[in-house]
Every structure is written in C-alpha cells, then in structure tokens.
Amino acid sequence: MTEWTIAVSDLSKTYGNTVAVDSLSFTVRPGTVTGFVGPNGAGKSTTLRMMLGLDTPDGGSALIGGRSYRELTDPLRSVGALLDAEAVHPGRRARAHLLWQARYNGLPAGRVDEVLDLVGLASAAGKRAGGFSLGMRQRLGIAGALLGDPRVLILDEPVNGLDPDGIRWIRGLLRSLAAEGRTVLVSSHLMSELQDTADHVIVIGRGRLLADTAVDALLAAASGDRIVLHTSRRTEAMTVLAAAGATVSVLGADALTVSGLPAERVAAELNGGAVPFSALAPHRASLEEAYLDLTRDATEFRAHGHDAEEIRP
Amino acid sequence: MRRALHAEWTKLVSVPGQWWTLLAVTGVMAGAGALVAVTQRPPTCPPGGPGCSAPDTTALILSGAYLAQLAVLAVAVTVVSSEYHPRVILLTLAAQPGRGLVLAAKAVVGTAAVLATALLGVAGALVAGRQVLLARGFTGQGGRGPAALSDPAVLRAALGTVLYLGLVAVLSLGAAWILRYQAAAAGAVAALLYGPFLAARLIPMPDRVMHAVQDASPMSAGLSVQSLVPGAGTAPIGPWSGLAVLAGYAVAALGTGWLLLVRRDS
Numbered sequence: 001m002t003e004w005t006i007a008v009s010d011l012s013k014t015y016g017n018t019v020a021v022d023s024l025s026f027t028v029r030p031g032t033v034t035g036f037v038g039p040n041g042a043g044k045s046t047t048l049r050m051m052l053g054l055d056t057p058d059g060g061s062a063l064i065g066g067r068s069y070r071e072l073t074d075p076l077r078s079v080g081a082l083l084d085a086e087a088v089h090p091g092r093r094a095r096a097h098l099l100w101q102a103r104y105n106g107l108p109a110g111r112v113d114e115v116l117d118l119v120g121l122a123s124a125a126g127k128r129a130g131g132f133s134l135g136m137r138q139r140l141g142i143a144g145a146l147l148g149d150p151r152v153l154i155l156d157e158p159v160n161g162l163d164p165d166g167i168r169w170i171r172g173l174l175r176s177l178a179a180e181g182r183t184v185l186v187s188s189h190l191m192s193e194l195q196d197t198a199d200h201v202i203v204i205g206r207g208r209l210l211a212d213t214a215v216d217a218l219l220a221a222a223s224g225d226r227i228v229l230h231t232s233r234r235t236e237a238m239t240v241l242a243a244a245g246a247t248v249s250v251l252g253a254d255a256l257t258v259s260g261l262p263a264e265r266v267a268a269e270l271n272g273g274a275v276p277f278s279a280l281a282p283h284r285a286s287l288e289e290a291y292l293d294l295t296r297d298a299t300e301f302r303a304h305g306h307d308a309e310e311i312r313p
Numbered sequence: 314m315r316r317a318l319h320a321e322w323t324k325l326v327s328v329p330g331q332w333w334t335l336l337a338v339t340g341v342m343a344g345a346g347a348l349v350a351v352t353q354r355p356p357t358c359p360p361g362g363p364g365c366s367a368p369d370t371t372a373l374i375l376s377g378a379y380l381a382q383l384a385v386l387a388v389a390v391t392v393v394s395s396e397y398h399p400r401v402i403l404l405t406l407a408a409q410p411g412r413g414l415v416l417a418a419k420a421v422v423g424t425a426a427v428l429a430t431a432l433l434g435v436a437g438a439l440v441a442g443r444q445v446l447l448a449r450g451f452t453g454q455g456g457r458g459p460a461a462l463s464d465p466a467v468l469r470a471a472l473g474t475v476l477y478l479g480l481v482a483v484l485s486l487g488a489a490w491i492l493r494y495q496a497a498a499a500g501a502v503a504a505l506l507y508g509p510f511l512a513a514r515l516i517p518m519p520d521r522v523m524h525a526v527q528d529a530s531p532m533s534a535g536l537s538v539q540s541l542v543p544g545a546g547t548a549p550i551g552p553w554s555g556l557a558v559l560a561g562y563a564v565a566a567l568g569t570g571w572l573l574l575v576r577r578d579s
Contacts, residue, residue, distance in 0.1 A: 053410050054403060055578040070410040081407055086399045089328060096327035103320035104408035128329075144404065 002065040004030050004078075004151040004183045006051065010060035013046050013207075020046040022207035023060070028185045030151070033178045035198030035215075036187040039295055043207035044187045045083070048156050052081055064152055074105040076148035082141040082155045090130025094121055094140055097129055101144055115143040120169070134161030142170070152183040159193045171197045191291035201287075203294050210294045215287065222290030226259045226283035227266055233275050240273035241266065257283050317409055317418035321392075325422055328395055335430045337384040338478065342434025343441055345377030350445035355452070370451065370459045371467050372539040372546065374442025375474050379536075381434060382481045382506065385427050389482040390498045392423040393489035393570075402579050412574045416490065420567060424482045431478040435471050466541045469552060473538030476556055480535065481506070483563035490570025505562070506532040510547070524549045528558070535559035 006028035013021040021043040028034045038044050049055040051062040053069035061068065064079055072078050088097055098112040116125050119139040124132070129140065138161050145153055155174075159167055174197055178184045188194055194201065194215075201218060203211040211218065231237045231254060238248045238256065246261040246269075258266055263280055270277050325331055356367060396402040409415050439462055446459040460467045484505075489498040509530035513523050527533040527548035537555035540546025548555055 049403075049579070052403075052407050054406055072410070075410060076408055079407075083403050083407075084400060087401050087403050088399065089395050089401055090399075091329040092324075092327045096323060100320045100323040100327070101404060101408050103323055104316055104405075106316050 002151075004065045006152065006154075006183060006185060007063045007066075008047065008051070008060070009062075011047065011050060011057050011062055012059040013043075013050060013055065013057055019207055021050070021057075024204065024207065024209055025060075026202045026209060026212050028183055028202070029200075030183040031178055031181050032199040033174050033184045033186060033194075033197050035191075035194035035201040036185055036204075037191050037194065037201055037291060038189065038204040038210075040189050041206075042189075042204045042295075044189075044204065045156055046207075047204075048081070048083060048154055048185075048187065051154060052079070052083070054083075074148070076101065076105040076107065076150065078148070078150055079152045079154065080145035080148060080150035081153070082138075082145045082158055084156070085134065085137040085141040085160065088129040088132075088137060088140060091128055093126055093128055094132075095125040097140065098144055098147060102147055105148055107148055111147060111149075115146045118146060119143040135163055135166050138162055139166070142173075150182070152185075153177060154185050156187045157189070158186060159188065159190075167193075191287045195287045203291065205295045218290050219285055219287065222285035222293055223283055224259060224285075226257045226285075227261075227263050228279070228281050228283045229256045229258055229266065229270075229277055230254055230279040231256070231270075231275060231277040236273065237270060237275045237277065240269055240275055244269045314414065314418065317414050318422060320408070321415075321418040321422040324395070325392055325426060328391060331388055331391060334384050334388045334391075335426055338381050338388070338427065338430040339434040339437065341381040341384060342375075342377040342431065342474075343437025345380060346374040346438025346442035347445050349373050349376055350442040350449065353446065353449055353451070355450045366542075366545075369540060369542045369545055370442075370446055371470050371541045374438050374446070374459075375435065375470060375539045377434065377438055378474050378477060378539070381431070382478060382532075383503070385431070385478050385481045386485045386499055386502050386506075388427060389423045389485035390489045390495055390502070392419050393486055394493060394495035394498060397493040398495075400579075406579050413571060416567075416571050416574055420483060420486055423486055424479050427482040428475060428479045431475045435474050439467070439471055460541065470539045470541060473552055473556060477535045477538060477559065480556065480559045480563045484531065484559070484566050487563060487566025487568070487570045490574055491566065509533065528555075531559045531562045 009025045011021055011024045024047060036044055046055060050057045051064065051069060069075060069079065094116065095112055098115065099109060102109060102112055116122050119142050121136065121139050121143060124136065129137065132140065138158060142158060145155060158170055162170060174184055174186060186194065186198065198215055200214055201211065228251060229237065234254060234256060241248050241258055241261065244261060244265065246266065247259045249257050251257050267280060350373065353368060353370065353373065396405060405415055443459045443462065451459055485498065485502050488502045492498040492501060509526050510532040513526045513530065513533060528550045533548040534550050534555040535558065537546040537548040537550055538552040540552065550558065
C-alpha cells in the first residue's frame with residue numbers, strides 16, 4: 001500500500017534572473033492539515049506547480065507517494081488539486097467543467113453531481129462559470145479537486161474570496177479530510193487563515209525554507225517568556241519597567257508586552273511606581289506574529305508592491 | 314486515448330458558439346455554392362472556338378471554401394486557445410499529464426468535427442449548385458453542362474475540398490498551440506492563407522514568380538484540388554500535390570506546437 005506523503009527534495013526553479021524556488025526540501029505527511037505559508041512571491045505556487053508536473057524543476061524532485069506526478073495513472077484518483085480558481089472557461093457550465101475532467105480519468109458522471117452537491121453548488125450546476133463569484137469559483141475548483149476521491153489534496157489559497165460561512169465550511173472540510181487519513185497541503189499568504197486549521201506549517205520566503213514545524217511548537221517559540229500587560233498609563237509603565245531592566249514593546253493602545261522580568265517582579269515594579277494596571281498574563285503569540293517574525297527578512301517585495309508570482313516567462 | 318477523446322469532445326461541445334460556428338461551415342459551403350451558381354450565365358460563343366472558354370462550374374460551386382475556411386479556423390483555434398486565458402490547461406495537464414495525448418485528442422476531435430461538417434457542406438454545395446446551374450441554362454450541350462456528380466474529377470474536387478478544410482483545421486490547431494492567444498493565432502493563420510494568395514493576384518510580378526508563390530502558398534496550392542480545368546486553377550501545381558503543400562504547413566505547425574507544449578512550463 002502506498003504511503004501518500006509528498007516529498008520535496010532540493011527543489012529549485014529559476015525564471016530568467018528570478019530565483020523562484022531555491023533548494024527547497026520538506027515532507028508533507030498523511031493525516032494532518034499542513035499549511036504552506038509565505039509572503040507573496042515566496043515561491044509557493046511555483047512549488048505546487050512543480051509537484052503537479054506542470055512546471056519542470058531546474059533541479060531536485062517533488063514526489064507524491066514515491067512517484068513523480070507525471071508517472072501517476074489517472075492522477076485525479078490519487079491527487080486532487082486546486083491551483084487557480086479562475087482556471088474555468090467562462091462560457092462552460094459548471095457541470096460540463098467537471099465532466100470533462102472526470103472523463104479524462106474514467107470517473108463516472110454521477111461523481112460530478114456528488115461533488116457539486118458536496119461543495120454546495122448543486123443548484124448552480126447548469127449555470128455558466130462566467131457568472132460565478134470568486135467564492136463560487138473557489139467552490140467549483142474544490143469540487144474538481146475532490147472529483148477522484150484522492151488520497152492527497154493540494155490546495156493553493158482555497159480561502160480566497162470565500163465569505164465567513166465559506167471559510168468555516170472549508171476549515172471543517174479540510175479537517176475532516178485529514179481525519180480520514182488523507183494528506184492535505186494548503187497554501188496561504190496569510191498565516192491567520194490557517195490558525196484553526198493547520199496542525200503543521202511549512203514556511204518559505206524567497207524560495208527558501210524558513211520553518212517546518214508543528215503549529216504548537218511554533219507558537220510556543222514565538223510566545224517566549226513574554227508577558228502581556230494592560231494599562232491606561234502606557235508611557236509611565238514603560239518607563240518604570242525599562243528602568244527595572246525589562247524589554248518592553250507596545251502591543252496595542254493600552255497593552256504592552258514585557259520580557260526579561262518574571263510576572264511577580266513586573267507587578268511589584270508597577271505597584272512601586274504607582275502605575276495602575278489590569279490583566280497581567282503570559283503572552284500567547286498569534287500564528288500571525290510568529291509568521292511575521294520568521295518572514296521579516298524574507299519579504300522581498302513588500303515596499304514595492306510587486307508580486308513575484310506574477311513574474312512568469 | 315478513448316478517455317482523452319471523450320473528455321476533449323465534452324470540452325468542444327460545452328463552449329458556447331462552437332456548434333454555431335461548425336454549422337456555419339456547412340451553411341457557408343452550401344449557401345455560397347448556390348449563390349455563386351445564380352450569378353453564372355452560360356457562354357454564348359461557339360464551344361471550342363477561339364477565345365471561348367467555358368467556366369469551371371465545379372470549382373465555382375465549391376468556392377464557398379474561401380469563406381468557410383474562416384469558420385473552420387475559428388472552431389479549431391478556439392479548441393486550443395480556450396485552454397489559455399484563463400489557464401484551463403493547468404487542469405487539463407493535471408488530469409492527463411501526457412502532453413502528446415492531449416494534443417492528439419484535441420487534433421482528432423477538432424479535425425473530425427470540421428471534416429464532418431465540411432462533408433455535409435460540400436455535398437450541399439454540389440447538389441444545390443448543380444440544380445441552380447441547370448435552371449440557369451447550363452444544359453449540358455457542347456460540354457457546357459455541370460459535370461455529373463459521379464464524374465471522378467468532380468468527386469476529386471469535392472473530396473479534396475473536404476480535406477482542404479480539414480487541413481486548415483490542423484494548421485489552425487498547430488498555430489494556436491504555438492501562439493496560445495486566440496486573436497494572434499487566428500490572425501496568423503488568416504495571414505498565412507490569404508496573404509500569398511492575394512499577393513499573387515494583386516501585385517504585378519512575372520508569371521514565373523507568381524507561379525512559384527502560388528505553388529508555395531497553402532491556400533492557392535491547396536485549393537488547386539478544386540480545379541477541373543488544367544492550368545486554370547489557383548496554382549499550377551497538381552491537385553494532390555497542392556493539398557500536400559497545405560498538409561506540409563499543417564504538420565509543421567502541429568509538430569512545432571507539440572514541441573513547445575512538451576518543452577514549455579504550463
């Protein structure tokens with residue numbers, strides 16, 4: 001029986017002078033939702049396209065279940081992918097869009113109606129995709145990924161364009177697919193989208209691996225020994241604590257994070273300085289903070305507004 | 314291959330407009346055949362006399378091909394360009410990573426659809442054109458009647474016209490694989506077909522040069538298969554050699570398209 005892991009090793013890709021993916025190695029395991037995160041232009045989509053045999057790597061390999069994608073027979077039965085929700089002919093009806101994909105892999109036409117129902121598009125099956133909202137096109141793309149009941153799911157930014165209901169729906173779907181033992185890889189440029197979904201994250205920046213870790217471990221590392229403190233007199237609190245040797249940074253209008261001092265010392269110093277405060281608690285970093293820490297140096301295009309994923313030959 | 318053909322057939326018929334354009338291939342061929350016949354008058358000069366040439370009525374009633382090939386071009390280019398902008402090709406190659414198989418399935422489905430509709434159109438043109446010619450006074454006396462449908466030369470012209478339109482489809486598919494943009498591919502094929510054809514007619518040049526241009530032009534050489542009067546067709550080249558010239562262009566275009574599809578990132 002095939003172990004459906006995705007094994008990326010030493011994968012590299014250059015477009016002209018732009019290094020899109022740079023000696024990237026990681027493994028995605030079955031039974032969990034793995035987030036694939038990085039700023040725009042980090043090389044996520046390029047990596048996913050190489051996994052699916054759409055772009056040819058300059059070096060290294062991406063194997064699914066031990067084989068390259070192009071070697072799979074009836075690949076939709078093993079791997080389902082959503083790469084670009086816009087990849088639908090606008091004149092084609094939703095049902096026909098899925099039907100031709102099913103026929104390429106010998107899947108029964110009945111399966112098309114099943115997945116349309118599963119993603120909540122049963123009533124739009126006969127409508128032309130050109131009239132679909134982005135959210136509906138995402139659902140149609142996800143329906144296509146589920147068509148062959150695959151063991152491996154690779155979804156590029158599936159949350160884009162979904163309304164809050166849709167986001168809740170896809171989170172539940174991804175978790176249940178992973179609980180069935182499937183391998184689920186979900187990319188996003190927003191870590192917060194994965195906060196309640198992913199168990200494991202792979203973070204890349206400028207085509208290089210920045211982190212490959214369990215979400216819990218990442219959060220613990222980012223939280224450190226910091227303490228969150230709420231006070232209406234922020235400036236005074238900062239002065240007092242800095243004098244006591246703590247490192248203080250602003251978290252919000254009336255909130256600070258403090259590191260370098262245990263909680264009791266912080267309380268004692270504030271009392272001593274007659275600075276009023278409430279809620280003193282260990283800081284729990286959001287996934288977003290952890291991610292920003294990791295990618296601060298790797299965010300290549302933030303200031304210029306370019307998107308390297310658009311740089312294509 | 315059967316699955317790929319089934320899938321590509323599903324794609325072809327689910328793009329709106331493709332049925333209508335295919336219908337136009339038949340309609341234009343048959344309609345133009347009848348209309349052109351209406352404009353003809355039997356010559357009044359003595360047959361075989363000096364300066365008296367009978368019109369090649371078979372080529373005339375098949376002249377709808379000059380226009381119908383544009384509908385063929387549109388159908389065939391769309392079969393491929395509908396994969397790009399937006400990039401449906403990502404899904405196609407994810408479902409079937411074999412590039413050659415995808416290209417072959419599209420070529421078979423697109424060309425077969427064109428051949429079928431062209432066959433109906435050519436048959437319609439022959440039947441309708443002949444009826445109109447007879448009614449216009451082409452009575453058959455003095456070798457001036459429309460050639461019988463069973464005449465091998467007429468059958469050659471008819472079958473050749475169907476094949477001509479099928480080869481235009483292959484050429485268009487190849488160009489679309491190379492250029493990917495619908496407008497670019499359609500423009501390039503139209504320029505390749507009509508450019509040398511019109512140049513040979515409109516630009517003054519020595520006969521020797523003009524004949525060389527005609528023999529090398531896919532449209533002039535290809536349509537010489539319609540001519541029943543030796544030396545009076547669109548090119549001096551023989552009928553089947555003329556079609557072979559067009560086939561050369563078509564195979565070269567599709568082959569280049571295949572190479573690019575295999576080599577290029579999707």
